[in-house]
Amino acid sequence: MSHATLSRRRFTLATAAASLALPSFAQTAWPSKPIRIVVPYTPGGFTDQMARLVQIGLQTRLGQPVLIDNKPGANSLIGVDAIAKAPPDGSTFGVVIAAYAANTTLYPKLPYDPRKDLTGVSLMGVSPLLAAVNVDAPFKTARDLIDFARANPGKVSFGSSGNGSAAHLTTELWKSLTQTYMIHIPYRGAVPALTDLMGGQIQLFFDAPTGLINQAKAGKVRLIGVAGDKRLAAAPEVPTFIEQGFAGFTGSTWAGMLAPAGTPRDIVKRMSEEVARIVRSDDTRAKLDAMGTIPAGSTPEEFDAFITAETAKWGKVIRTAGVKAE
Numbered sequence: 001m002s003h004a005t006l007s008r009r010r011f012t013l014a015t016a017a018a019s020l021a022l023p024s025f026a027q028t029a030w031p032s033k034p035i036r037i038v039v040p041y042t043p044g045g046f047t048d049q050m051a052r053l054v055q056i057g058l059q060t061r062l063g064q065p066v067l068i069d070n071k072p073g074a075n076s077l078i079g080v081d082a083i084a085k086a087p088p089d090g091s092t093f094g095v096v097i098a099a100y101a102a103n104t105t106l107y108p109k110l111p112y113d114p115r116k117d118l119t120g121v122s123l124m125g126v127s128p129l130l131a132a133v134n135v136d137a138p139f140k141t142a143r144d145l146i147d148f149a150r151a152n153p154g155k156v157s158f159g160s161s162g163n164g165s166a167a168h169l170t171t172e173l174w175k176s177l178t179q180t181y182m183i184h185i186p187y188r189g190a191v192p193a194l195t196d197l198m199g200g201q202i203q204l205f206f207d208a209p210t211g212l213i214n215q216a217k218a219g220k221v222r223l224i225g226v227a228g229d230k231r232l233a234a235a236p237e238v239p240t241f242i243e244q245g246f247a248g249f250t251g252s253t254w255a256g257m258l259a260p261a262g263t264p265r266d267i268v269k270r271m272s273e274e275v276a277r278i279v280r281s282d283d284t285r286a287k288l289d290a291m292g293t294i295p296a297g298s299t300p301e302e303f304d305a306f307i308t309a310e311t312a313k314w315g316k317v318i319r320t321a322g323v324k325a326e
Helices: 003-021 046-062 074-084 099-106 142-151 166-178 190-199 209-217 265-279 282-291 300-321
Strands: 035-039 066-070 092-096 118-128 130-134 157-160 183-186 204-207 221-226 252-260
Touching: 035 046, 035 074, 046 066, 046 092, 046 118, 046 252, 046 265, 046 282, 074 092, 074 099, 074 118, 074 252, 099 166, 099 300, 118 209, 118 265, 118 300, 130 190, 130 209, 142 166, 142 221, 157 166, 157 190, 166 183, 166 204, 166 252, 166 300, 190 204, 190 209, 190 221, 204 209, 209 221, 252 265, 252 300, 265 282, 265 300
Parallel strands: 035 066, 035 092, 157 183, 157 204
Antiparallel strands: 092 252, 118 252, 130 204, 130 221
């Protein structure tokens, strides 16, 4: 064999070995096309707001258009199913909230398997729920409300944005902890529930802080507690339920990003890092503070563990209270 032939063969083998050691072109070039973020709810709500908070930052940092795709319906099942069944190539992600964890227990059969079809990317932010009462109600504090409910079983009705929503399950948890009987009135969304609270048709409503804080400032509702570990920067005058003697009582909605299972781990990790960088930035943090939302920015593994814990917590509440899907 000639010296030239031997050299060519060595070069070919060395090139082949080097190509095996390098990541694929698809991975190194990500993202090579626009990215879609599926939101399983209508525009304007908490989930949509959280997705749009990271949209511009992701476009700037990733160099590709980031498109929000609202797919509402069936308590988020339609949108989540779209995330689960999307190609796992790093072009589709989704943003979900607490209902995602509750739905695992709430629905006996889901169109997707949350453990096999989806993977966590990052917990974006946690929004402890606020409790609001009608301004003309005969109770001004959380303790007043519980005393009234115990003395008048069934006289207090509470609204929620739907069966199995974070608002519903948080109130059911509070009922269980305080051993009170209050009547649940489910609504199709937070707006009609808040309208009836202000009108006096219901007496109590737990919800994400964004809508309630503005109505409280306008004197249309009274805030009686934060279902979190500490007070909110956006409503520092409102005490936590723990401060008021309801030990261990917390309830929140949250927003987090998912990807279809099978999405390459380096892509999931990169997206997680970018989301964390954005939600922790001074600009985004100020916007989240105004919404009553605490920025997170977790790793994929941390978010998966968080979902597992949330699924167990709300699953217990659903079974204890006998909550059924609408």
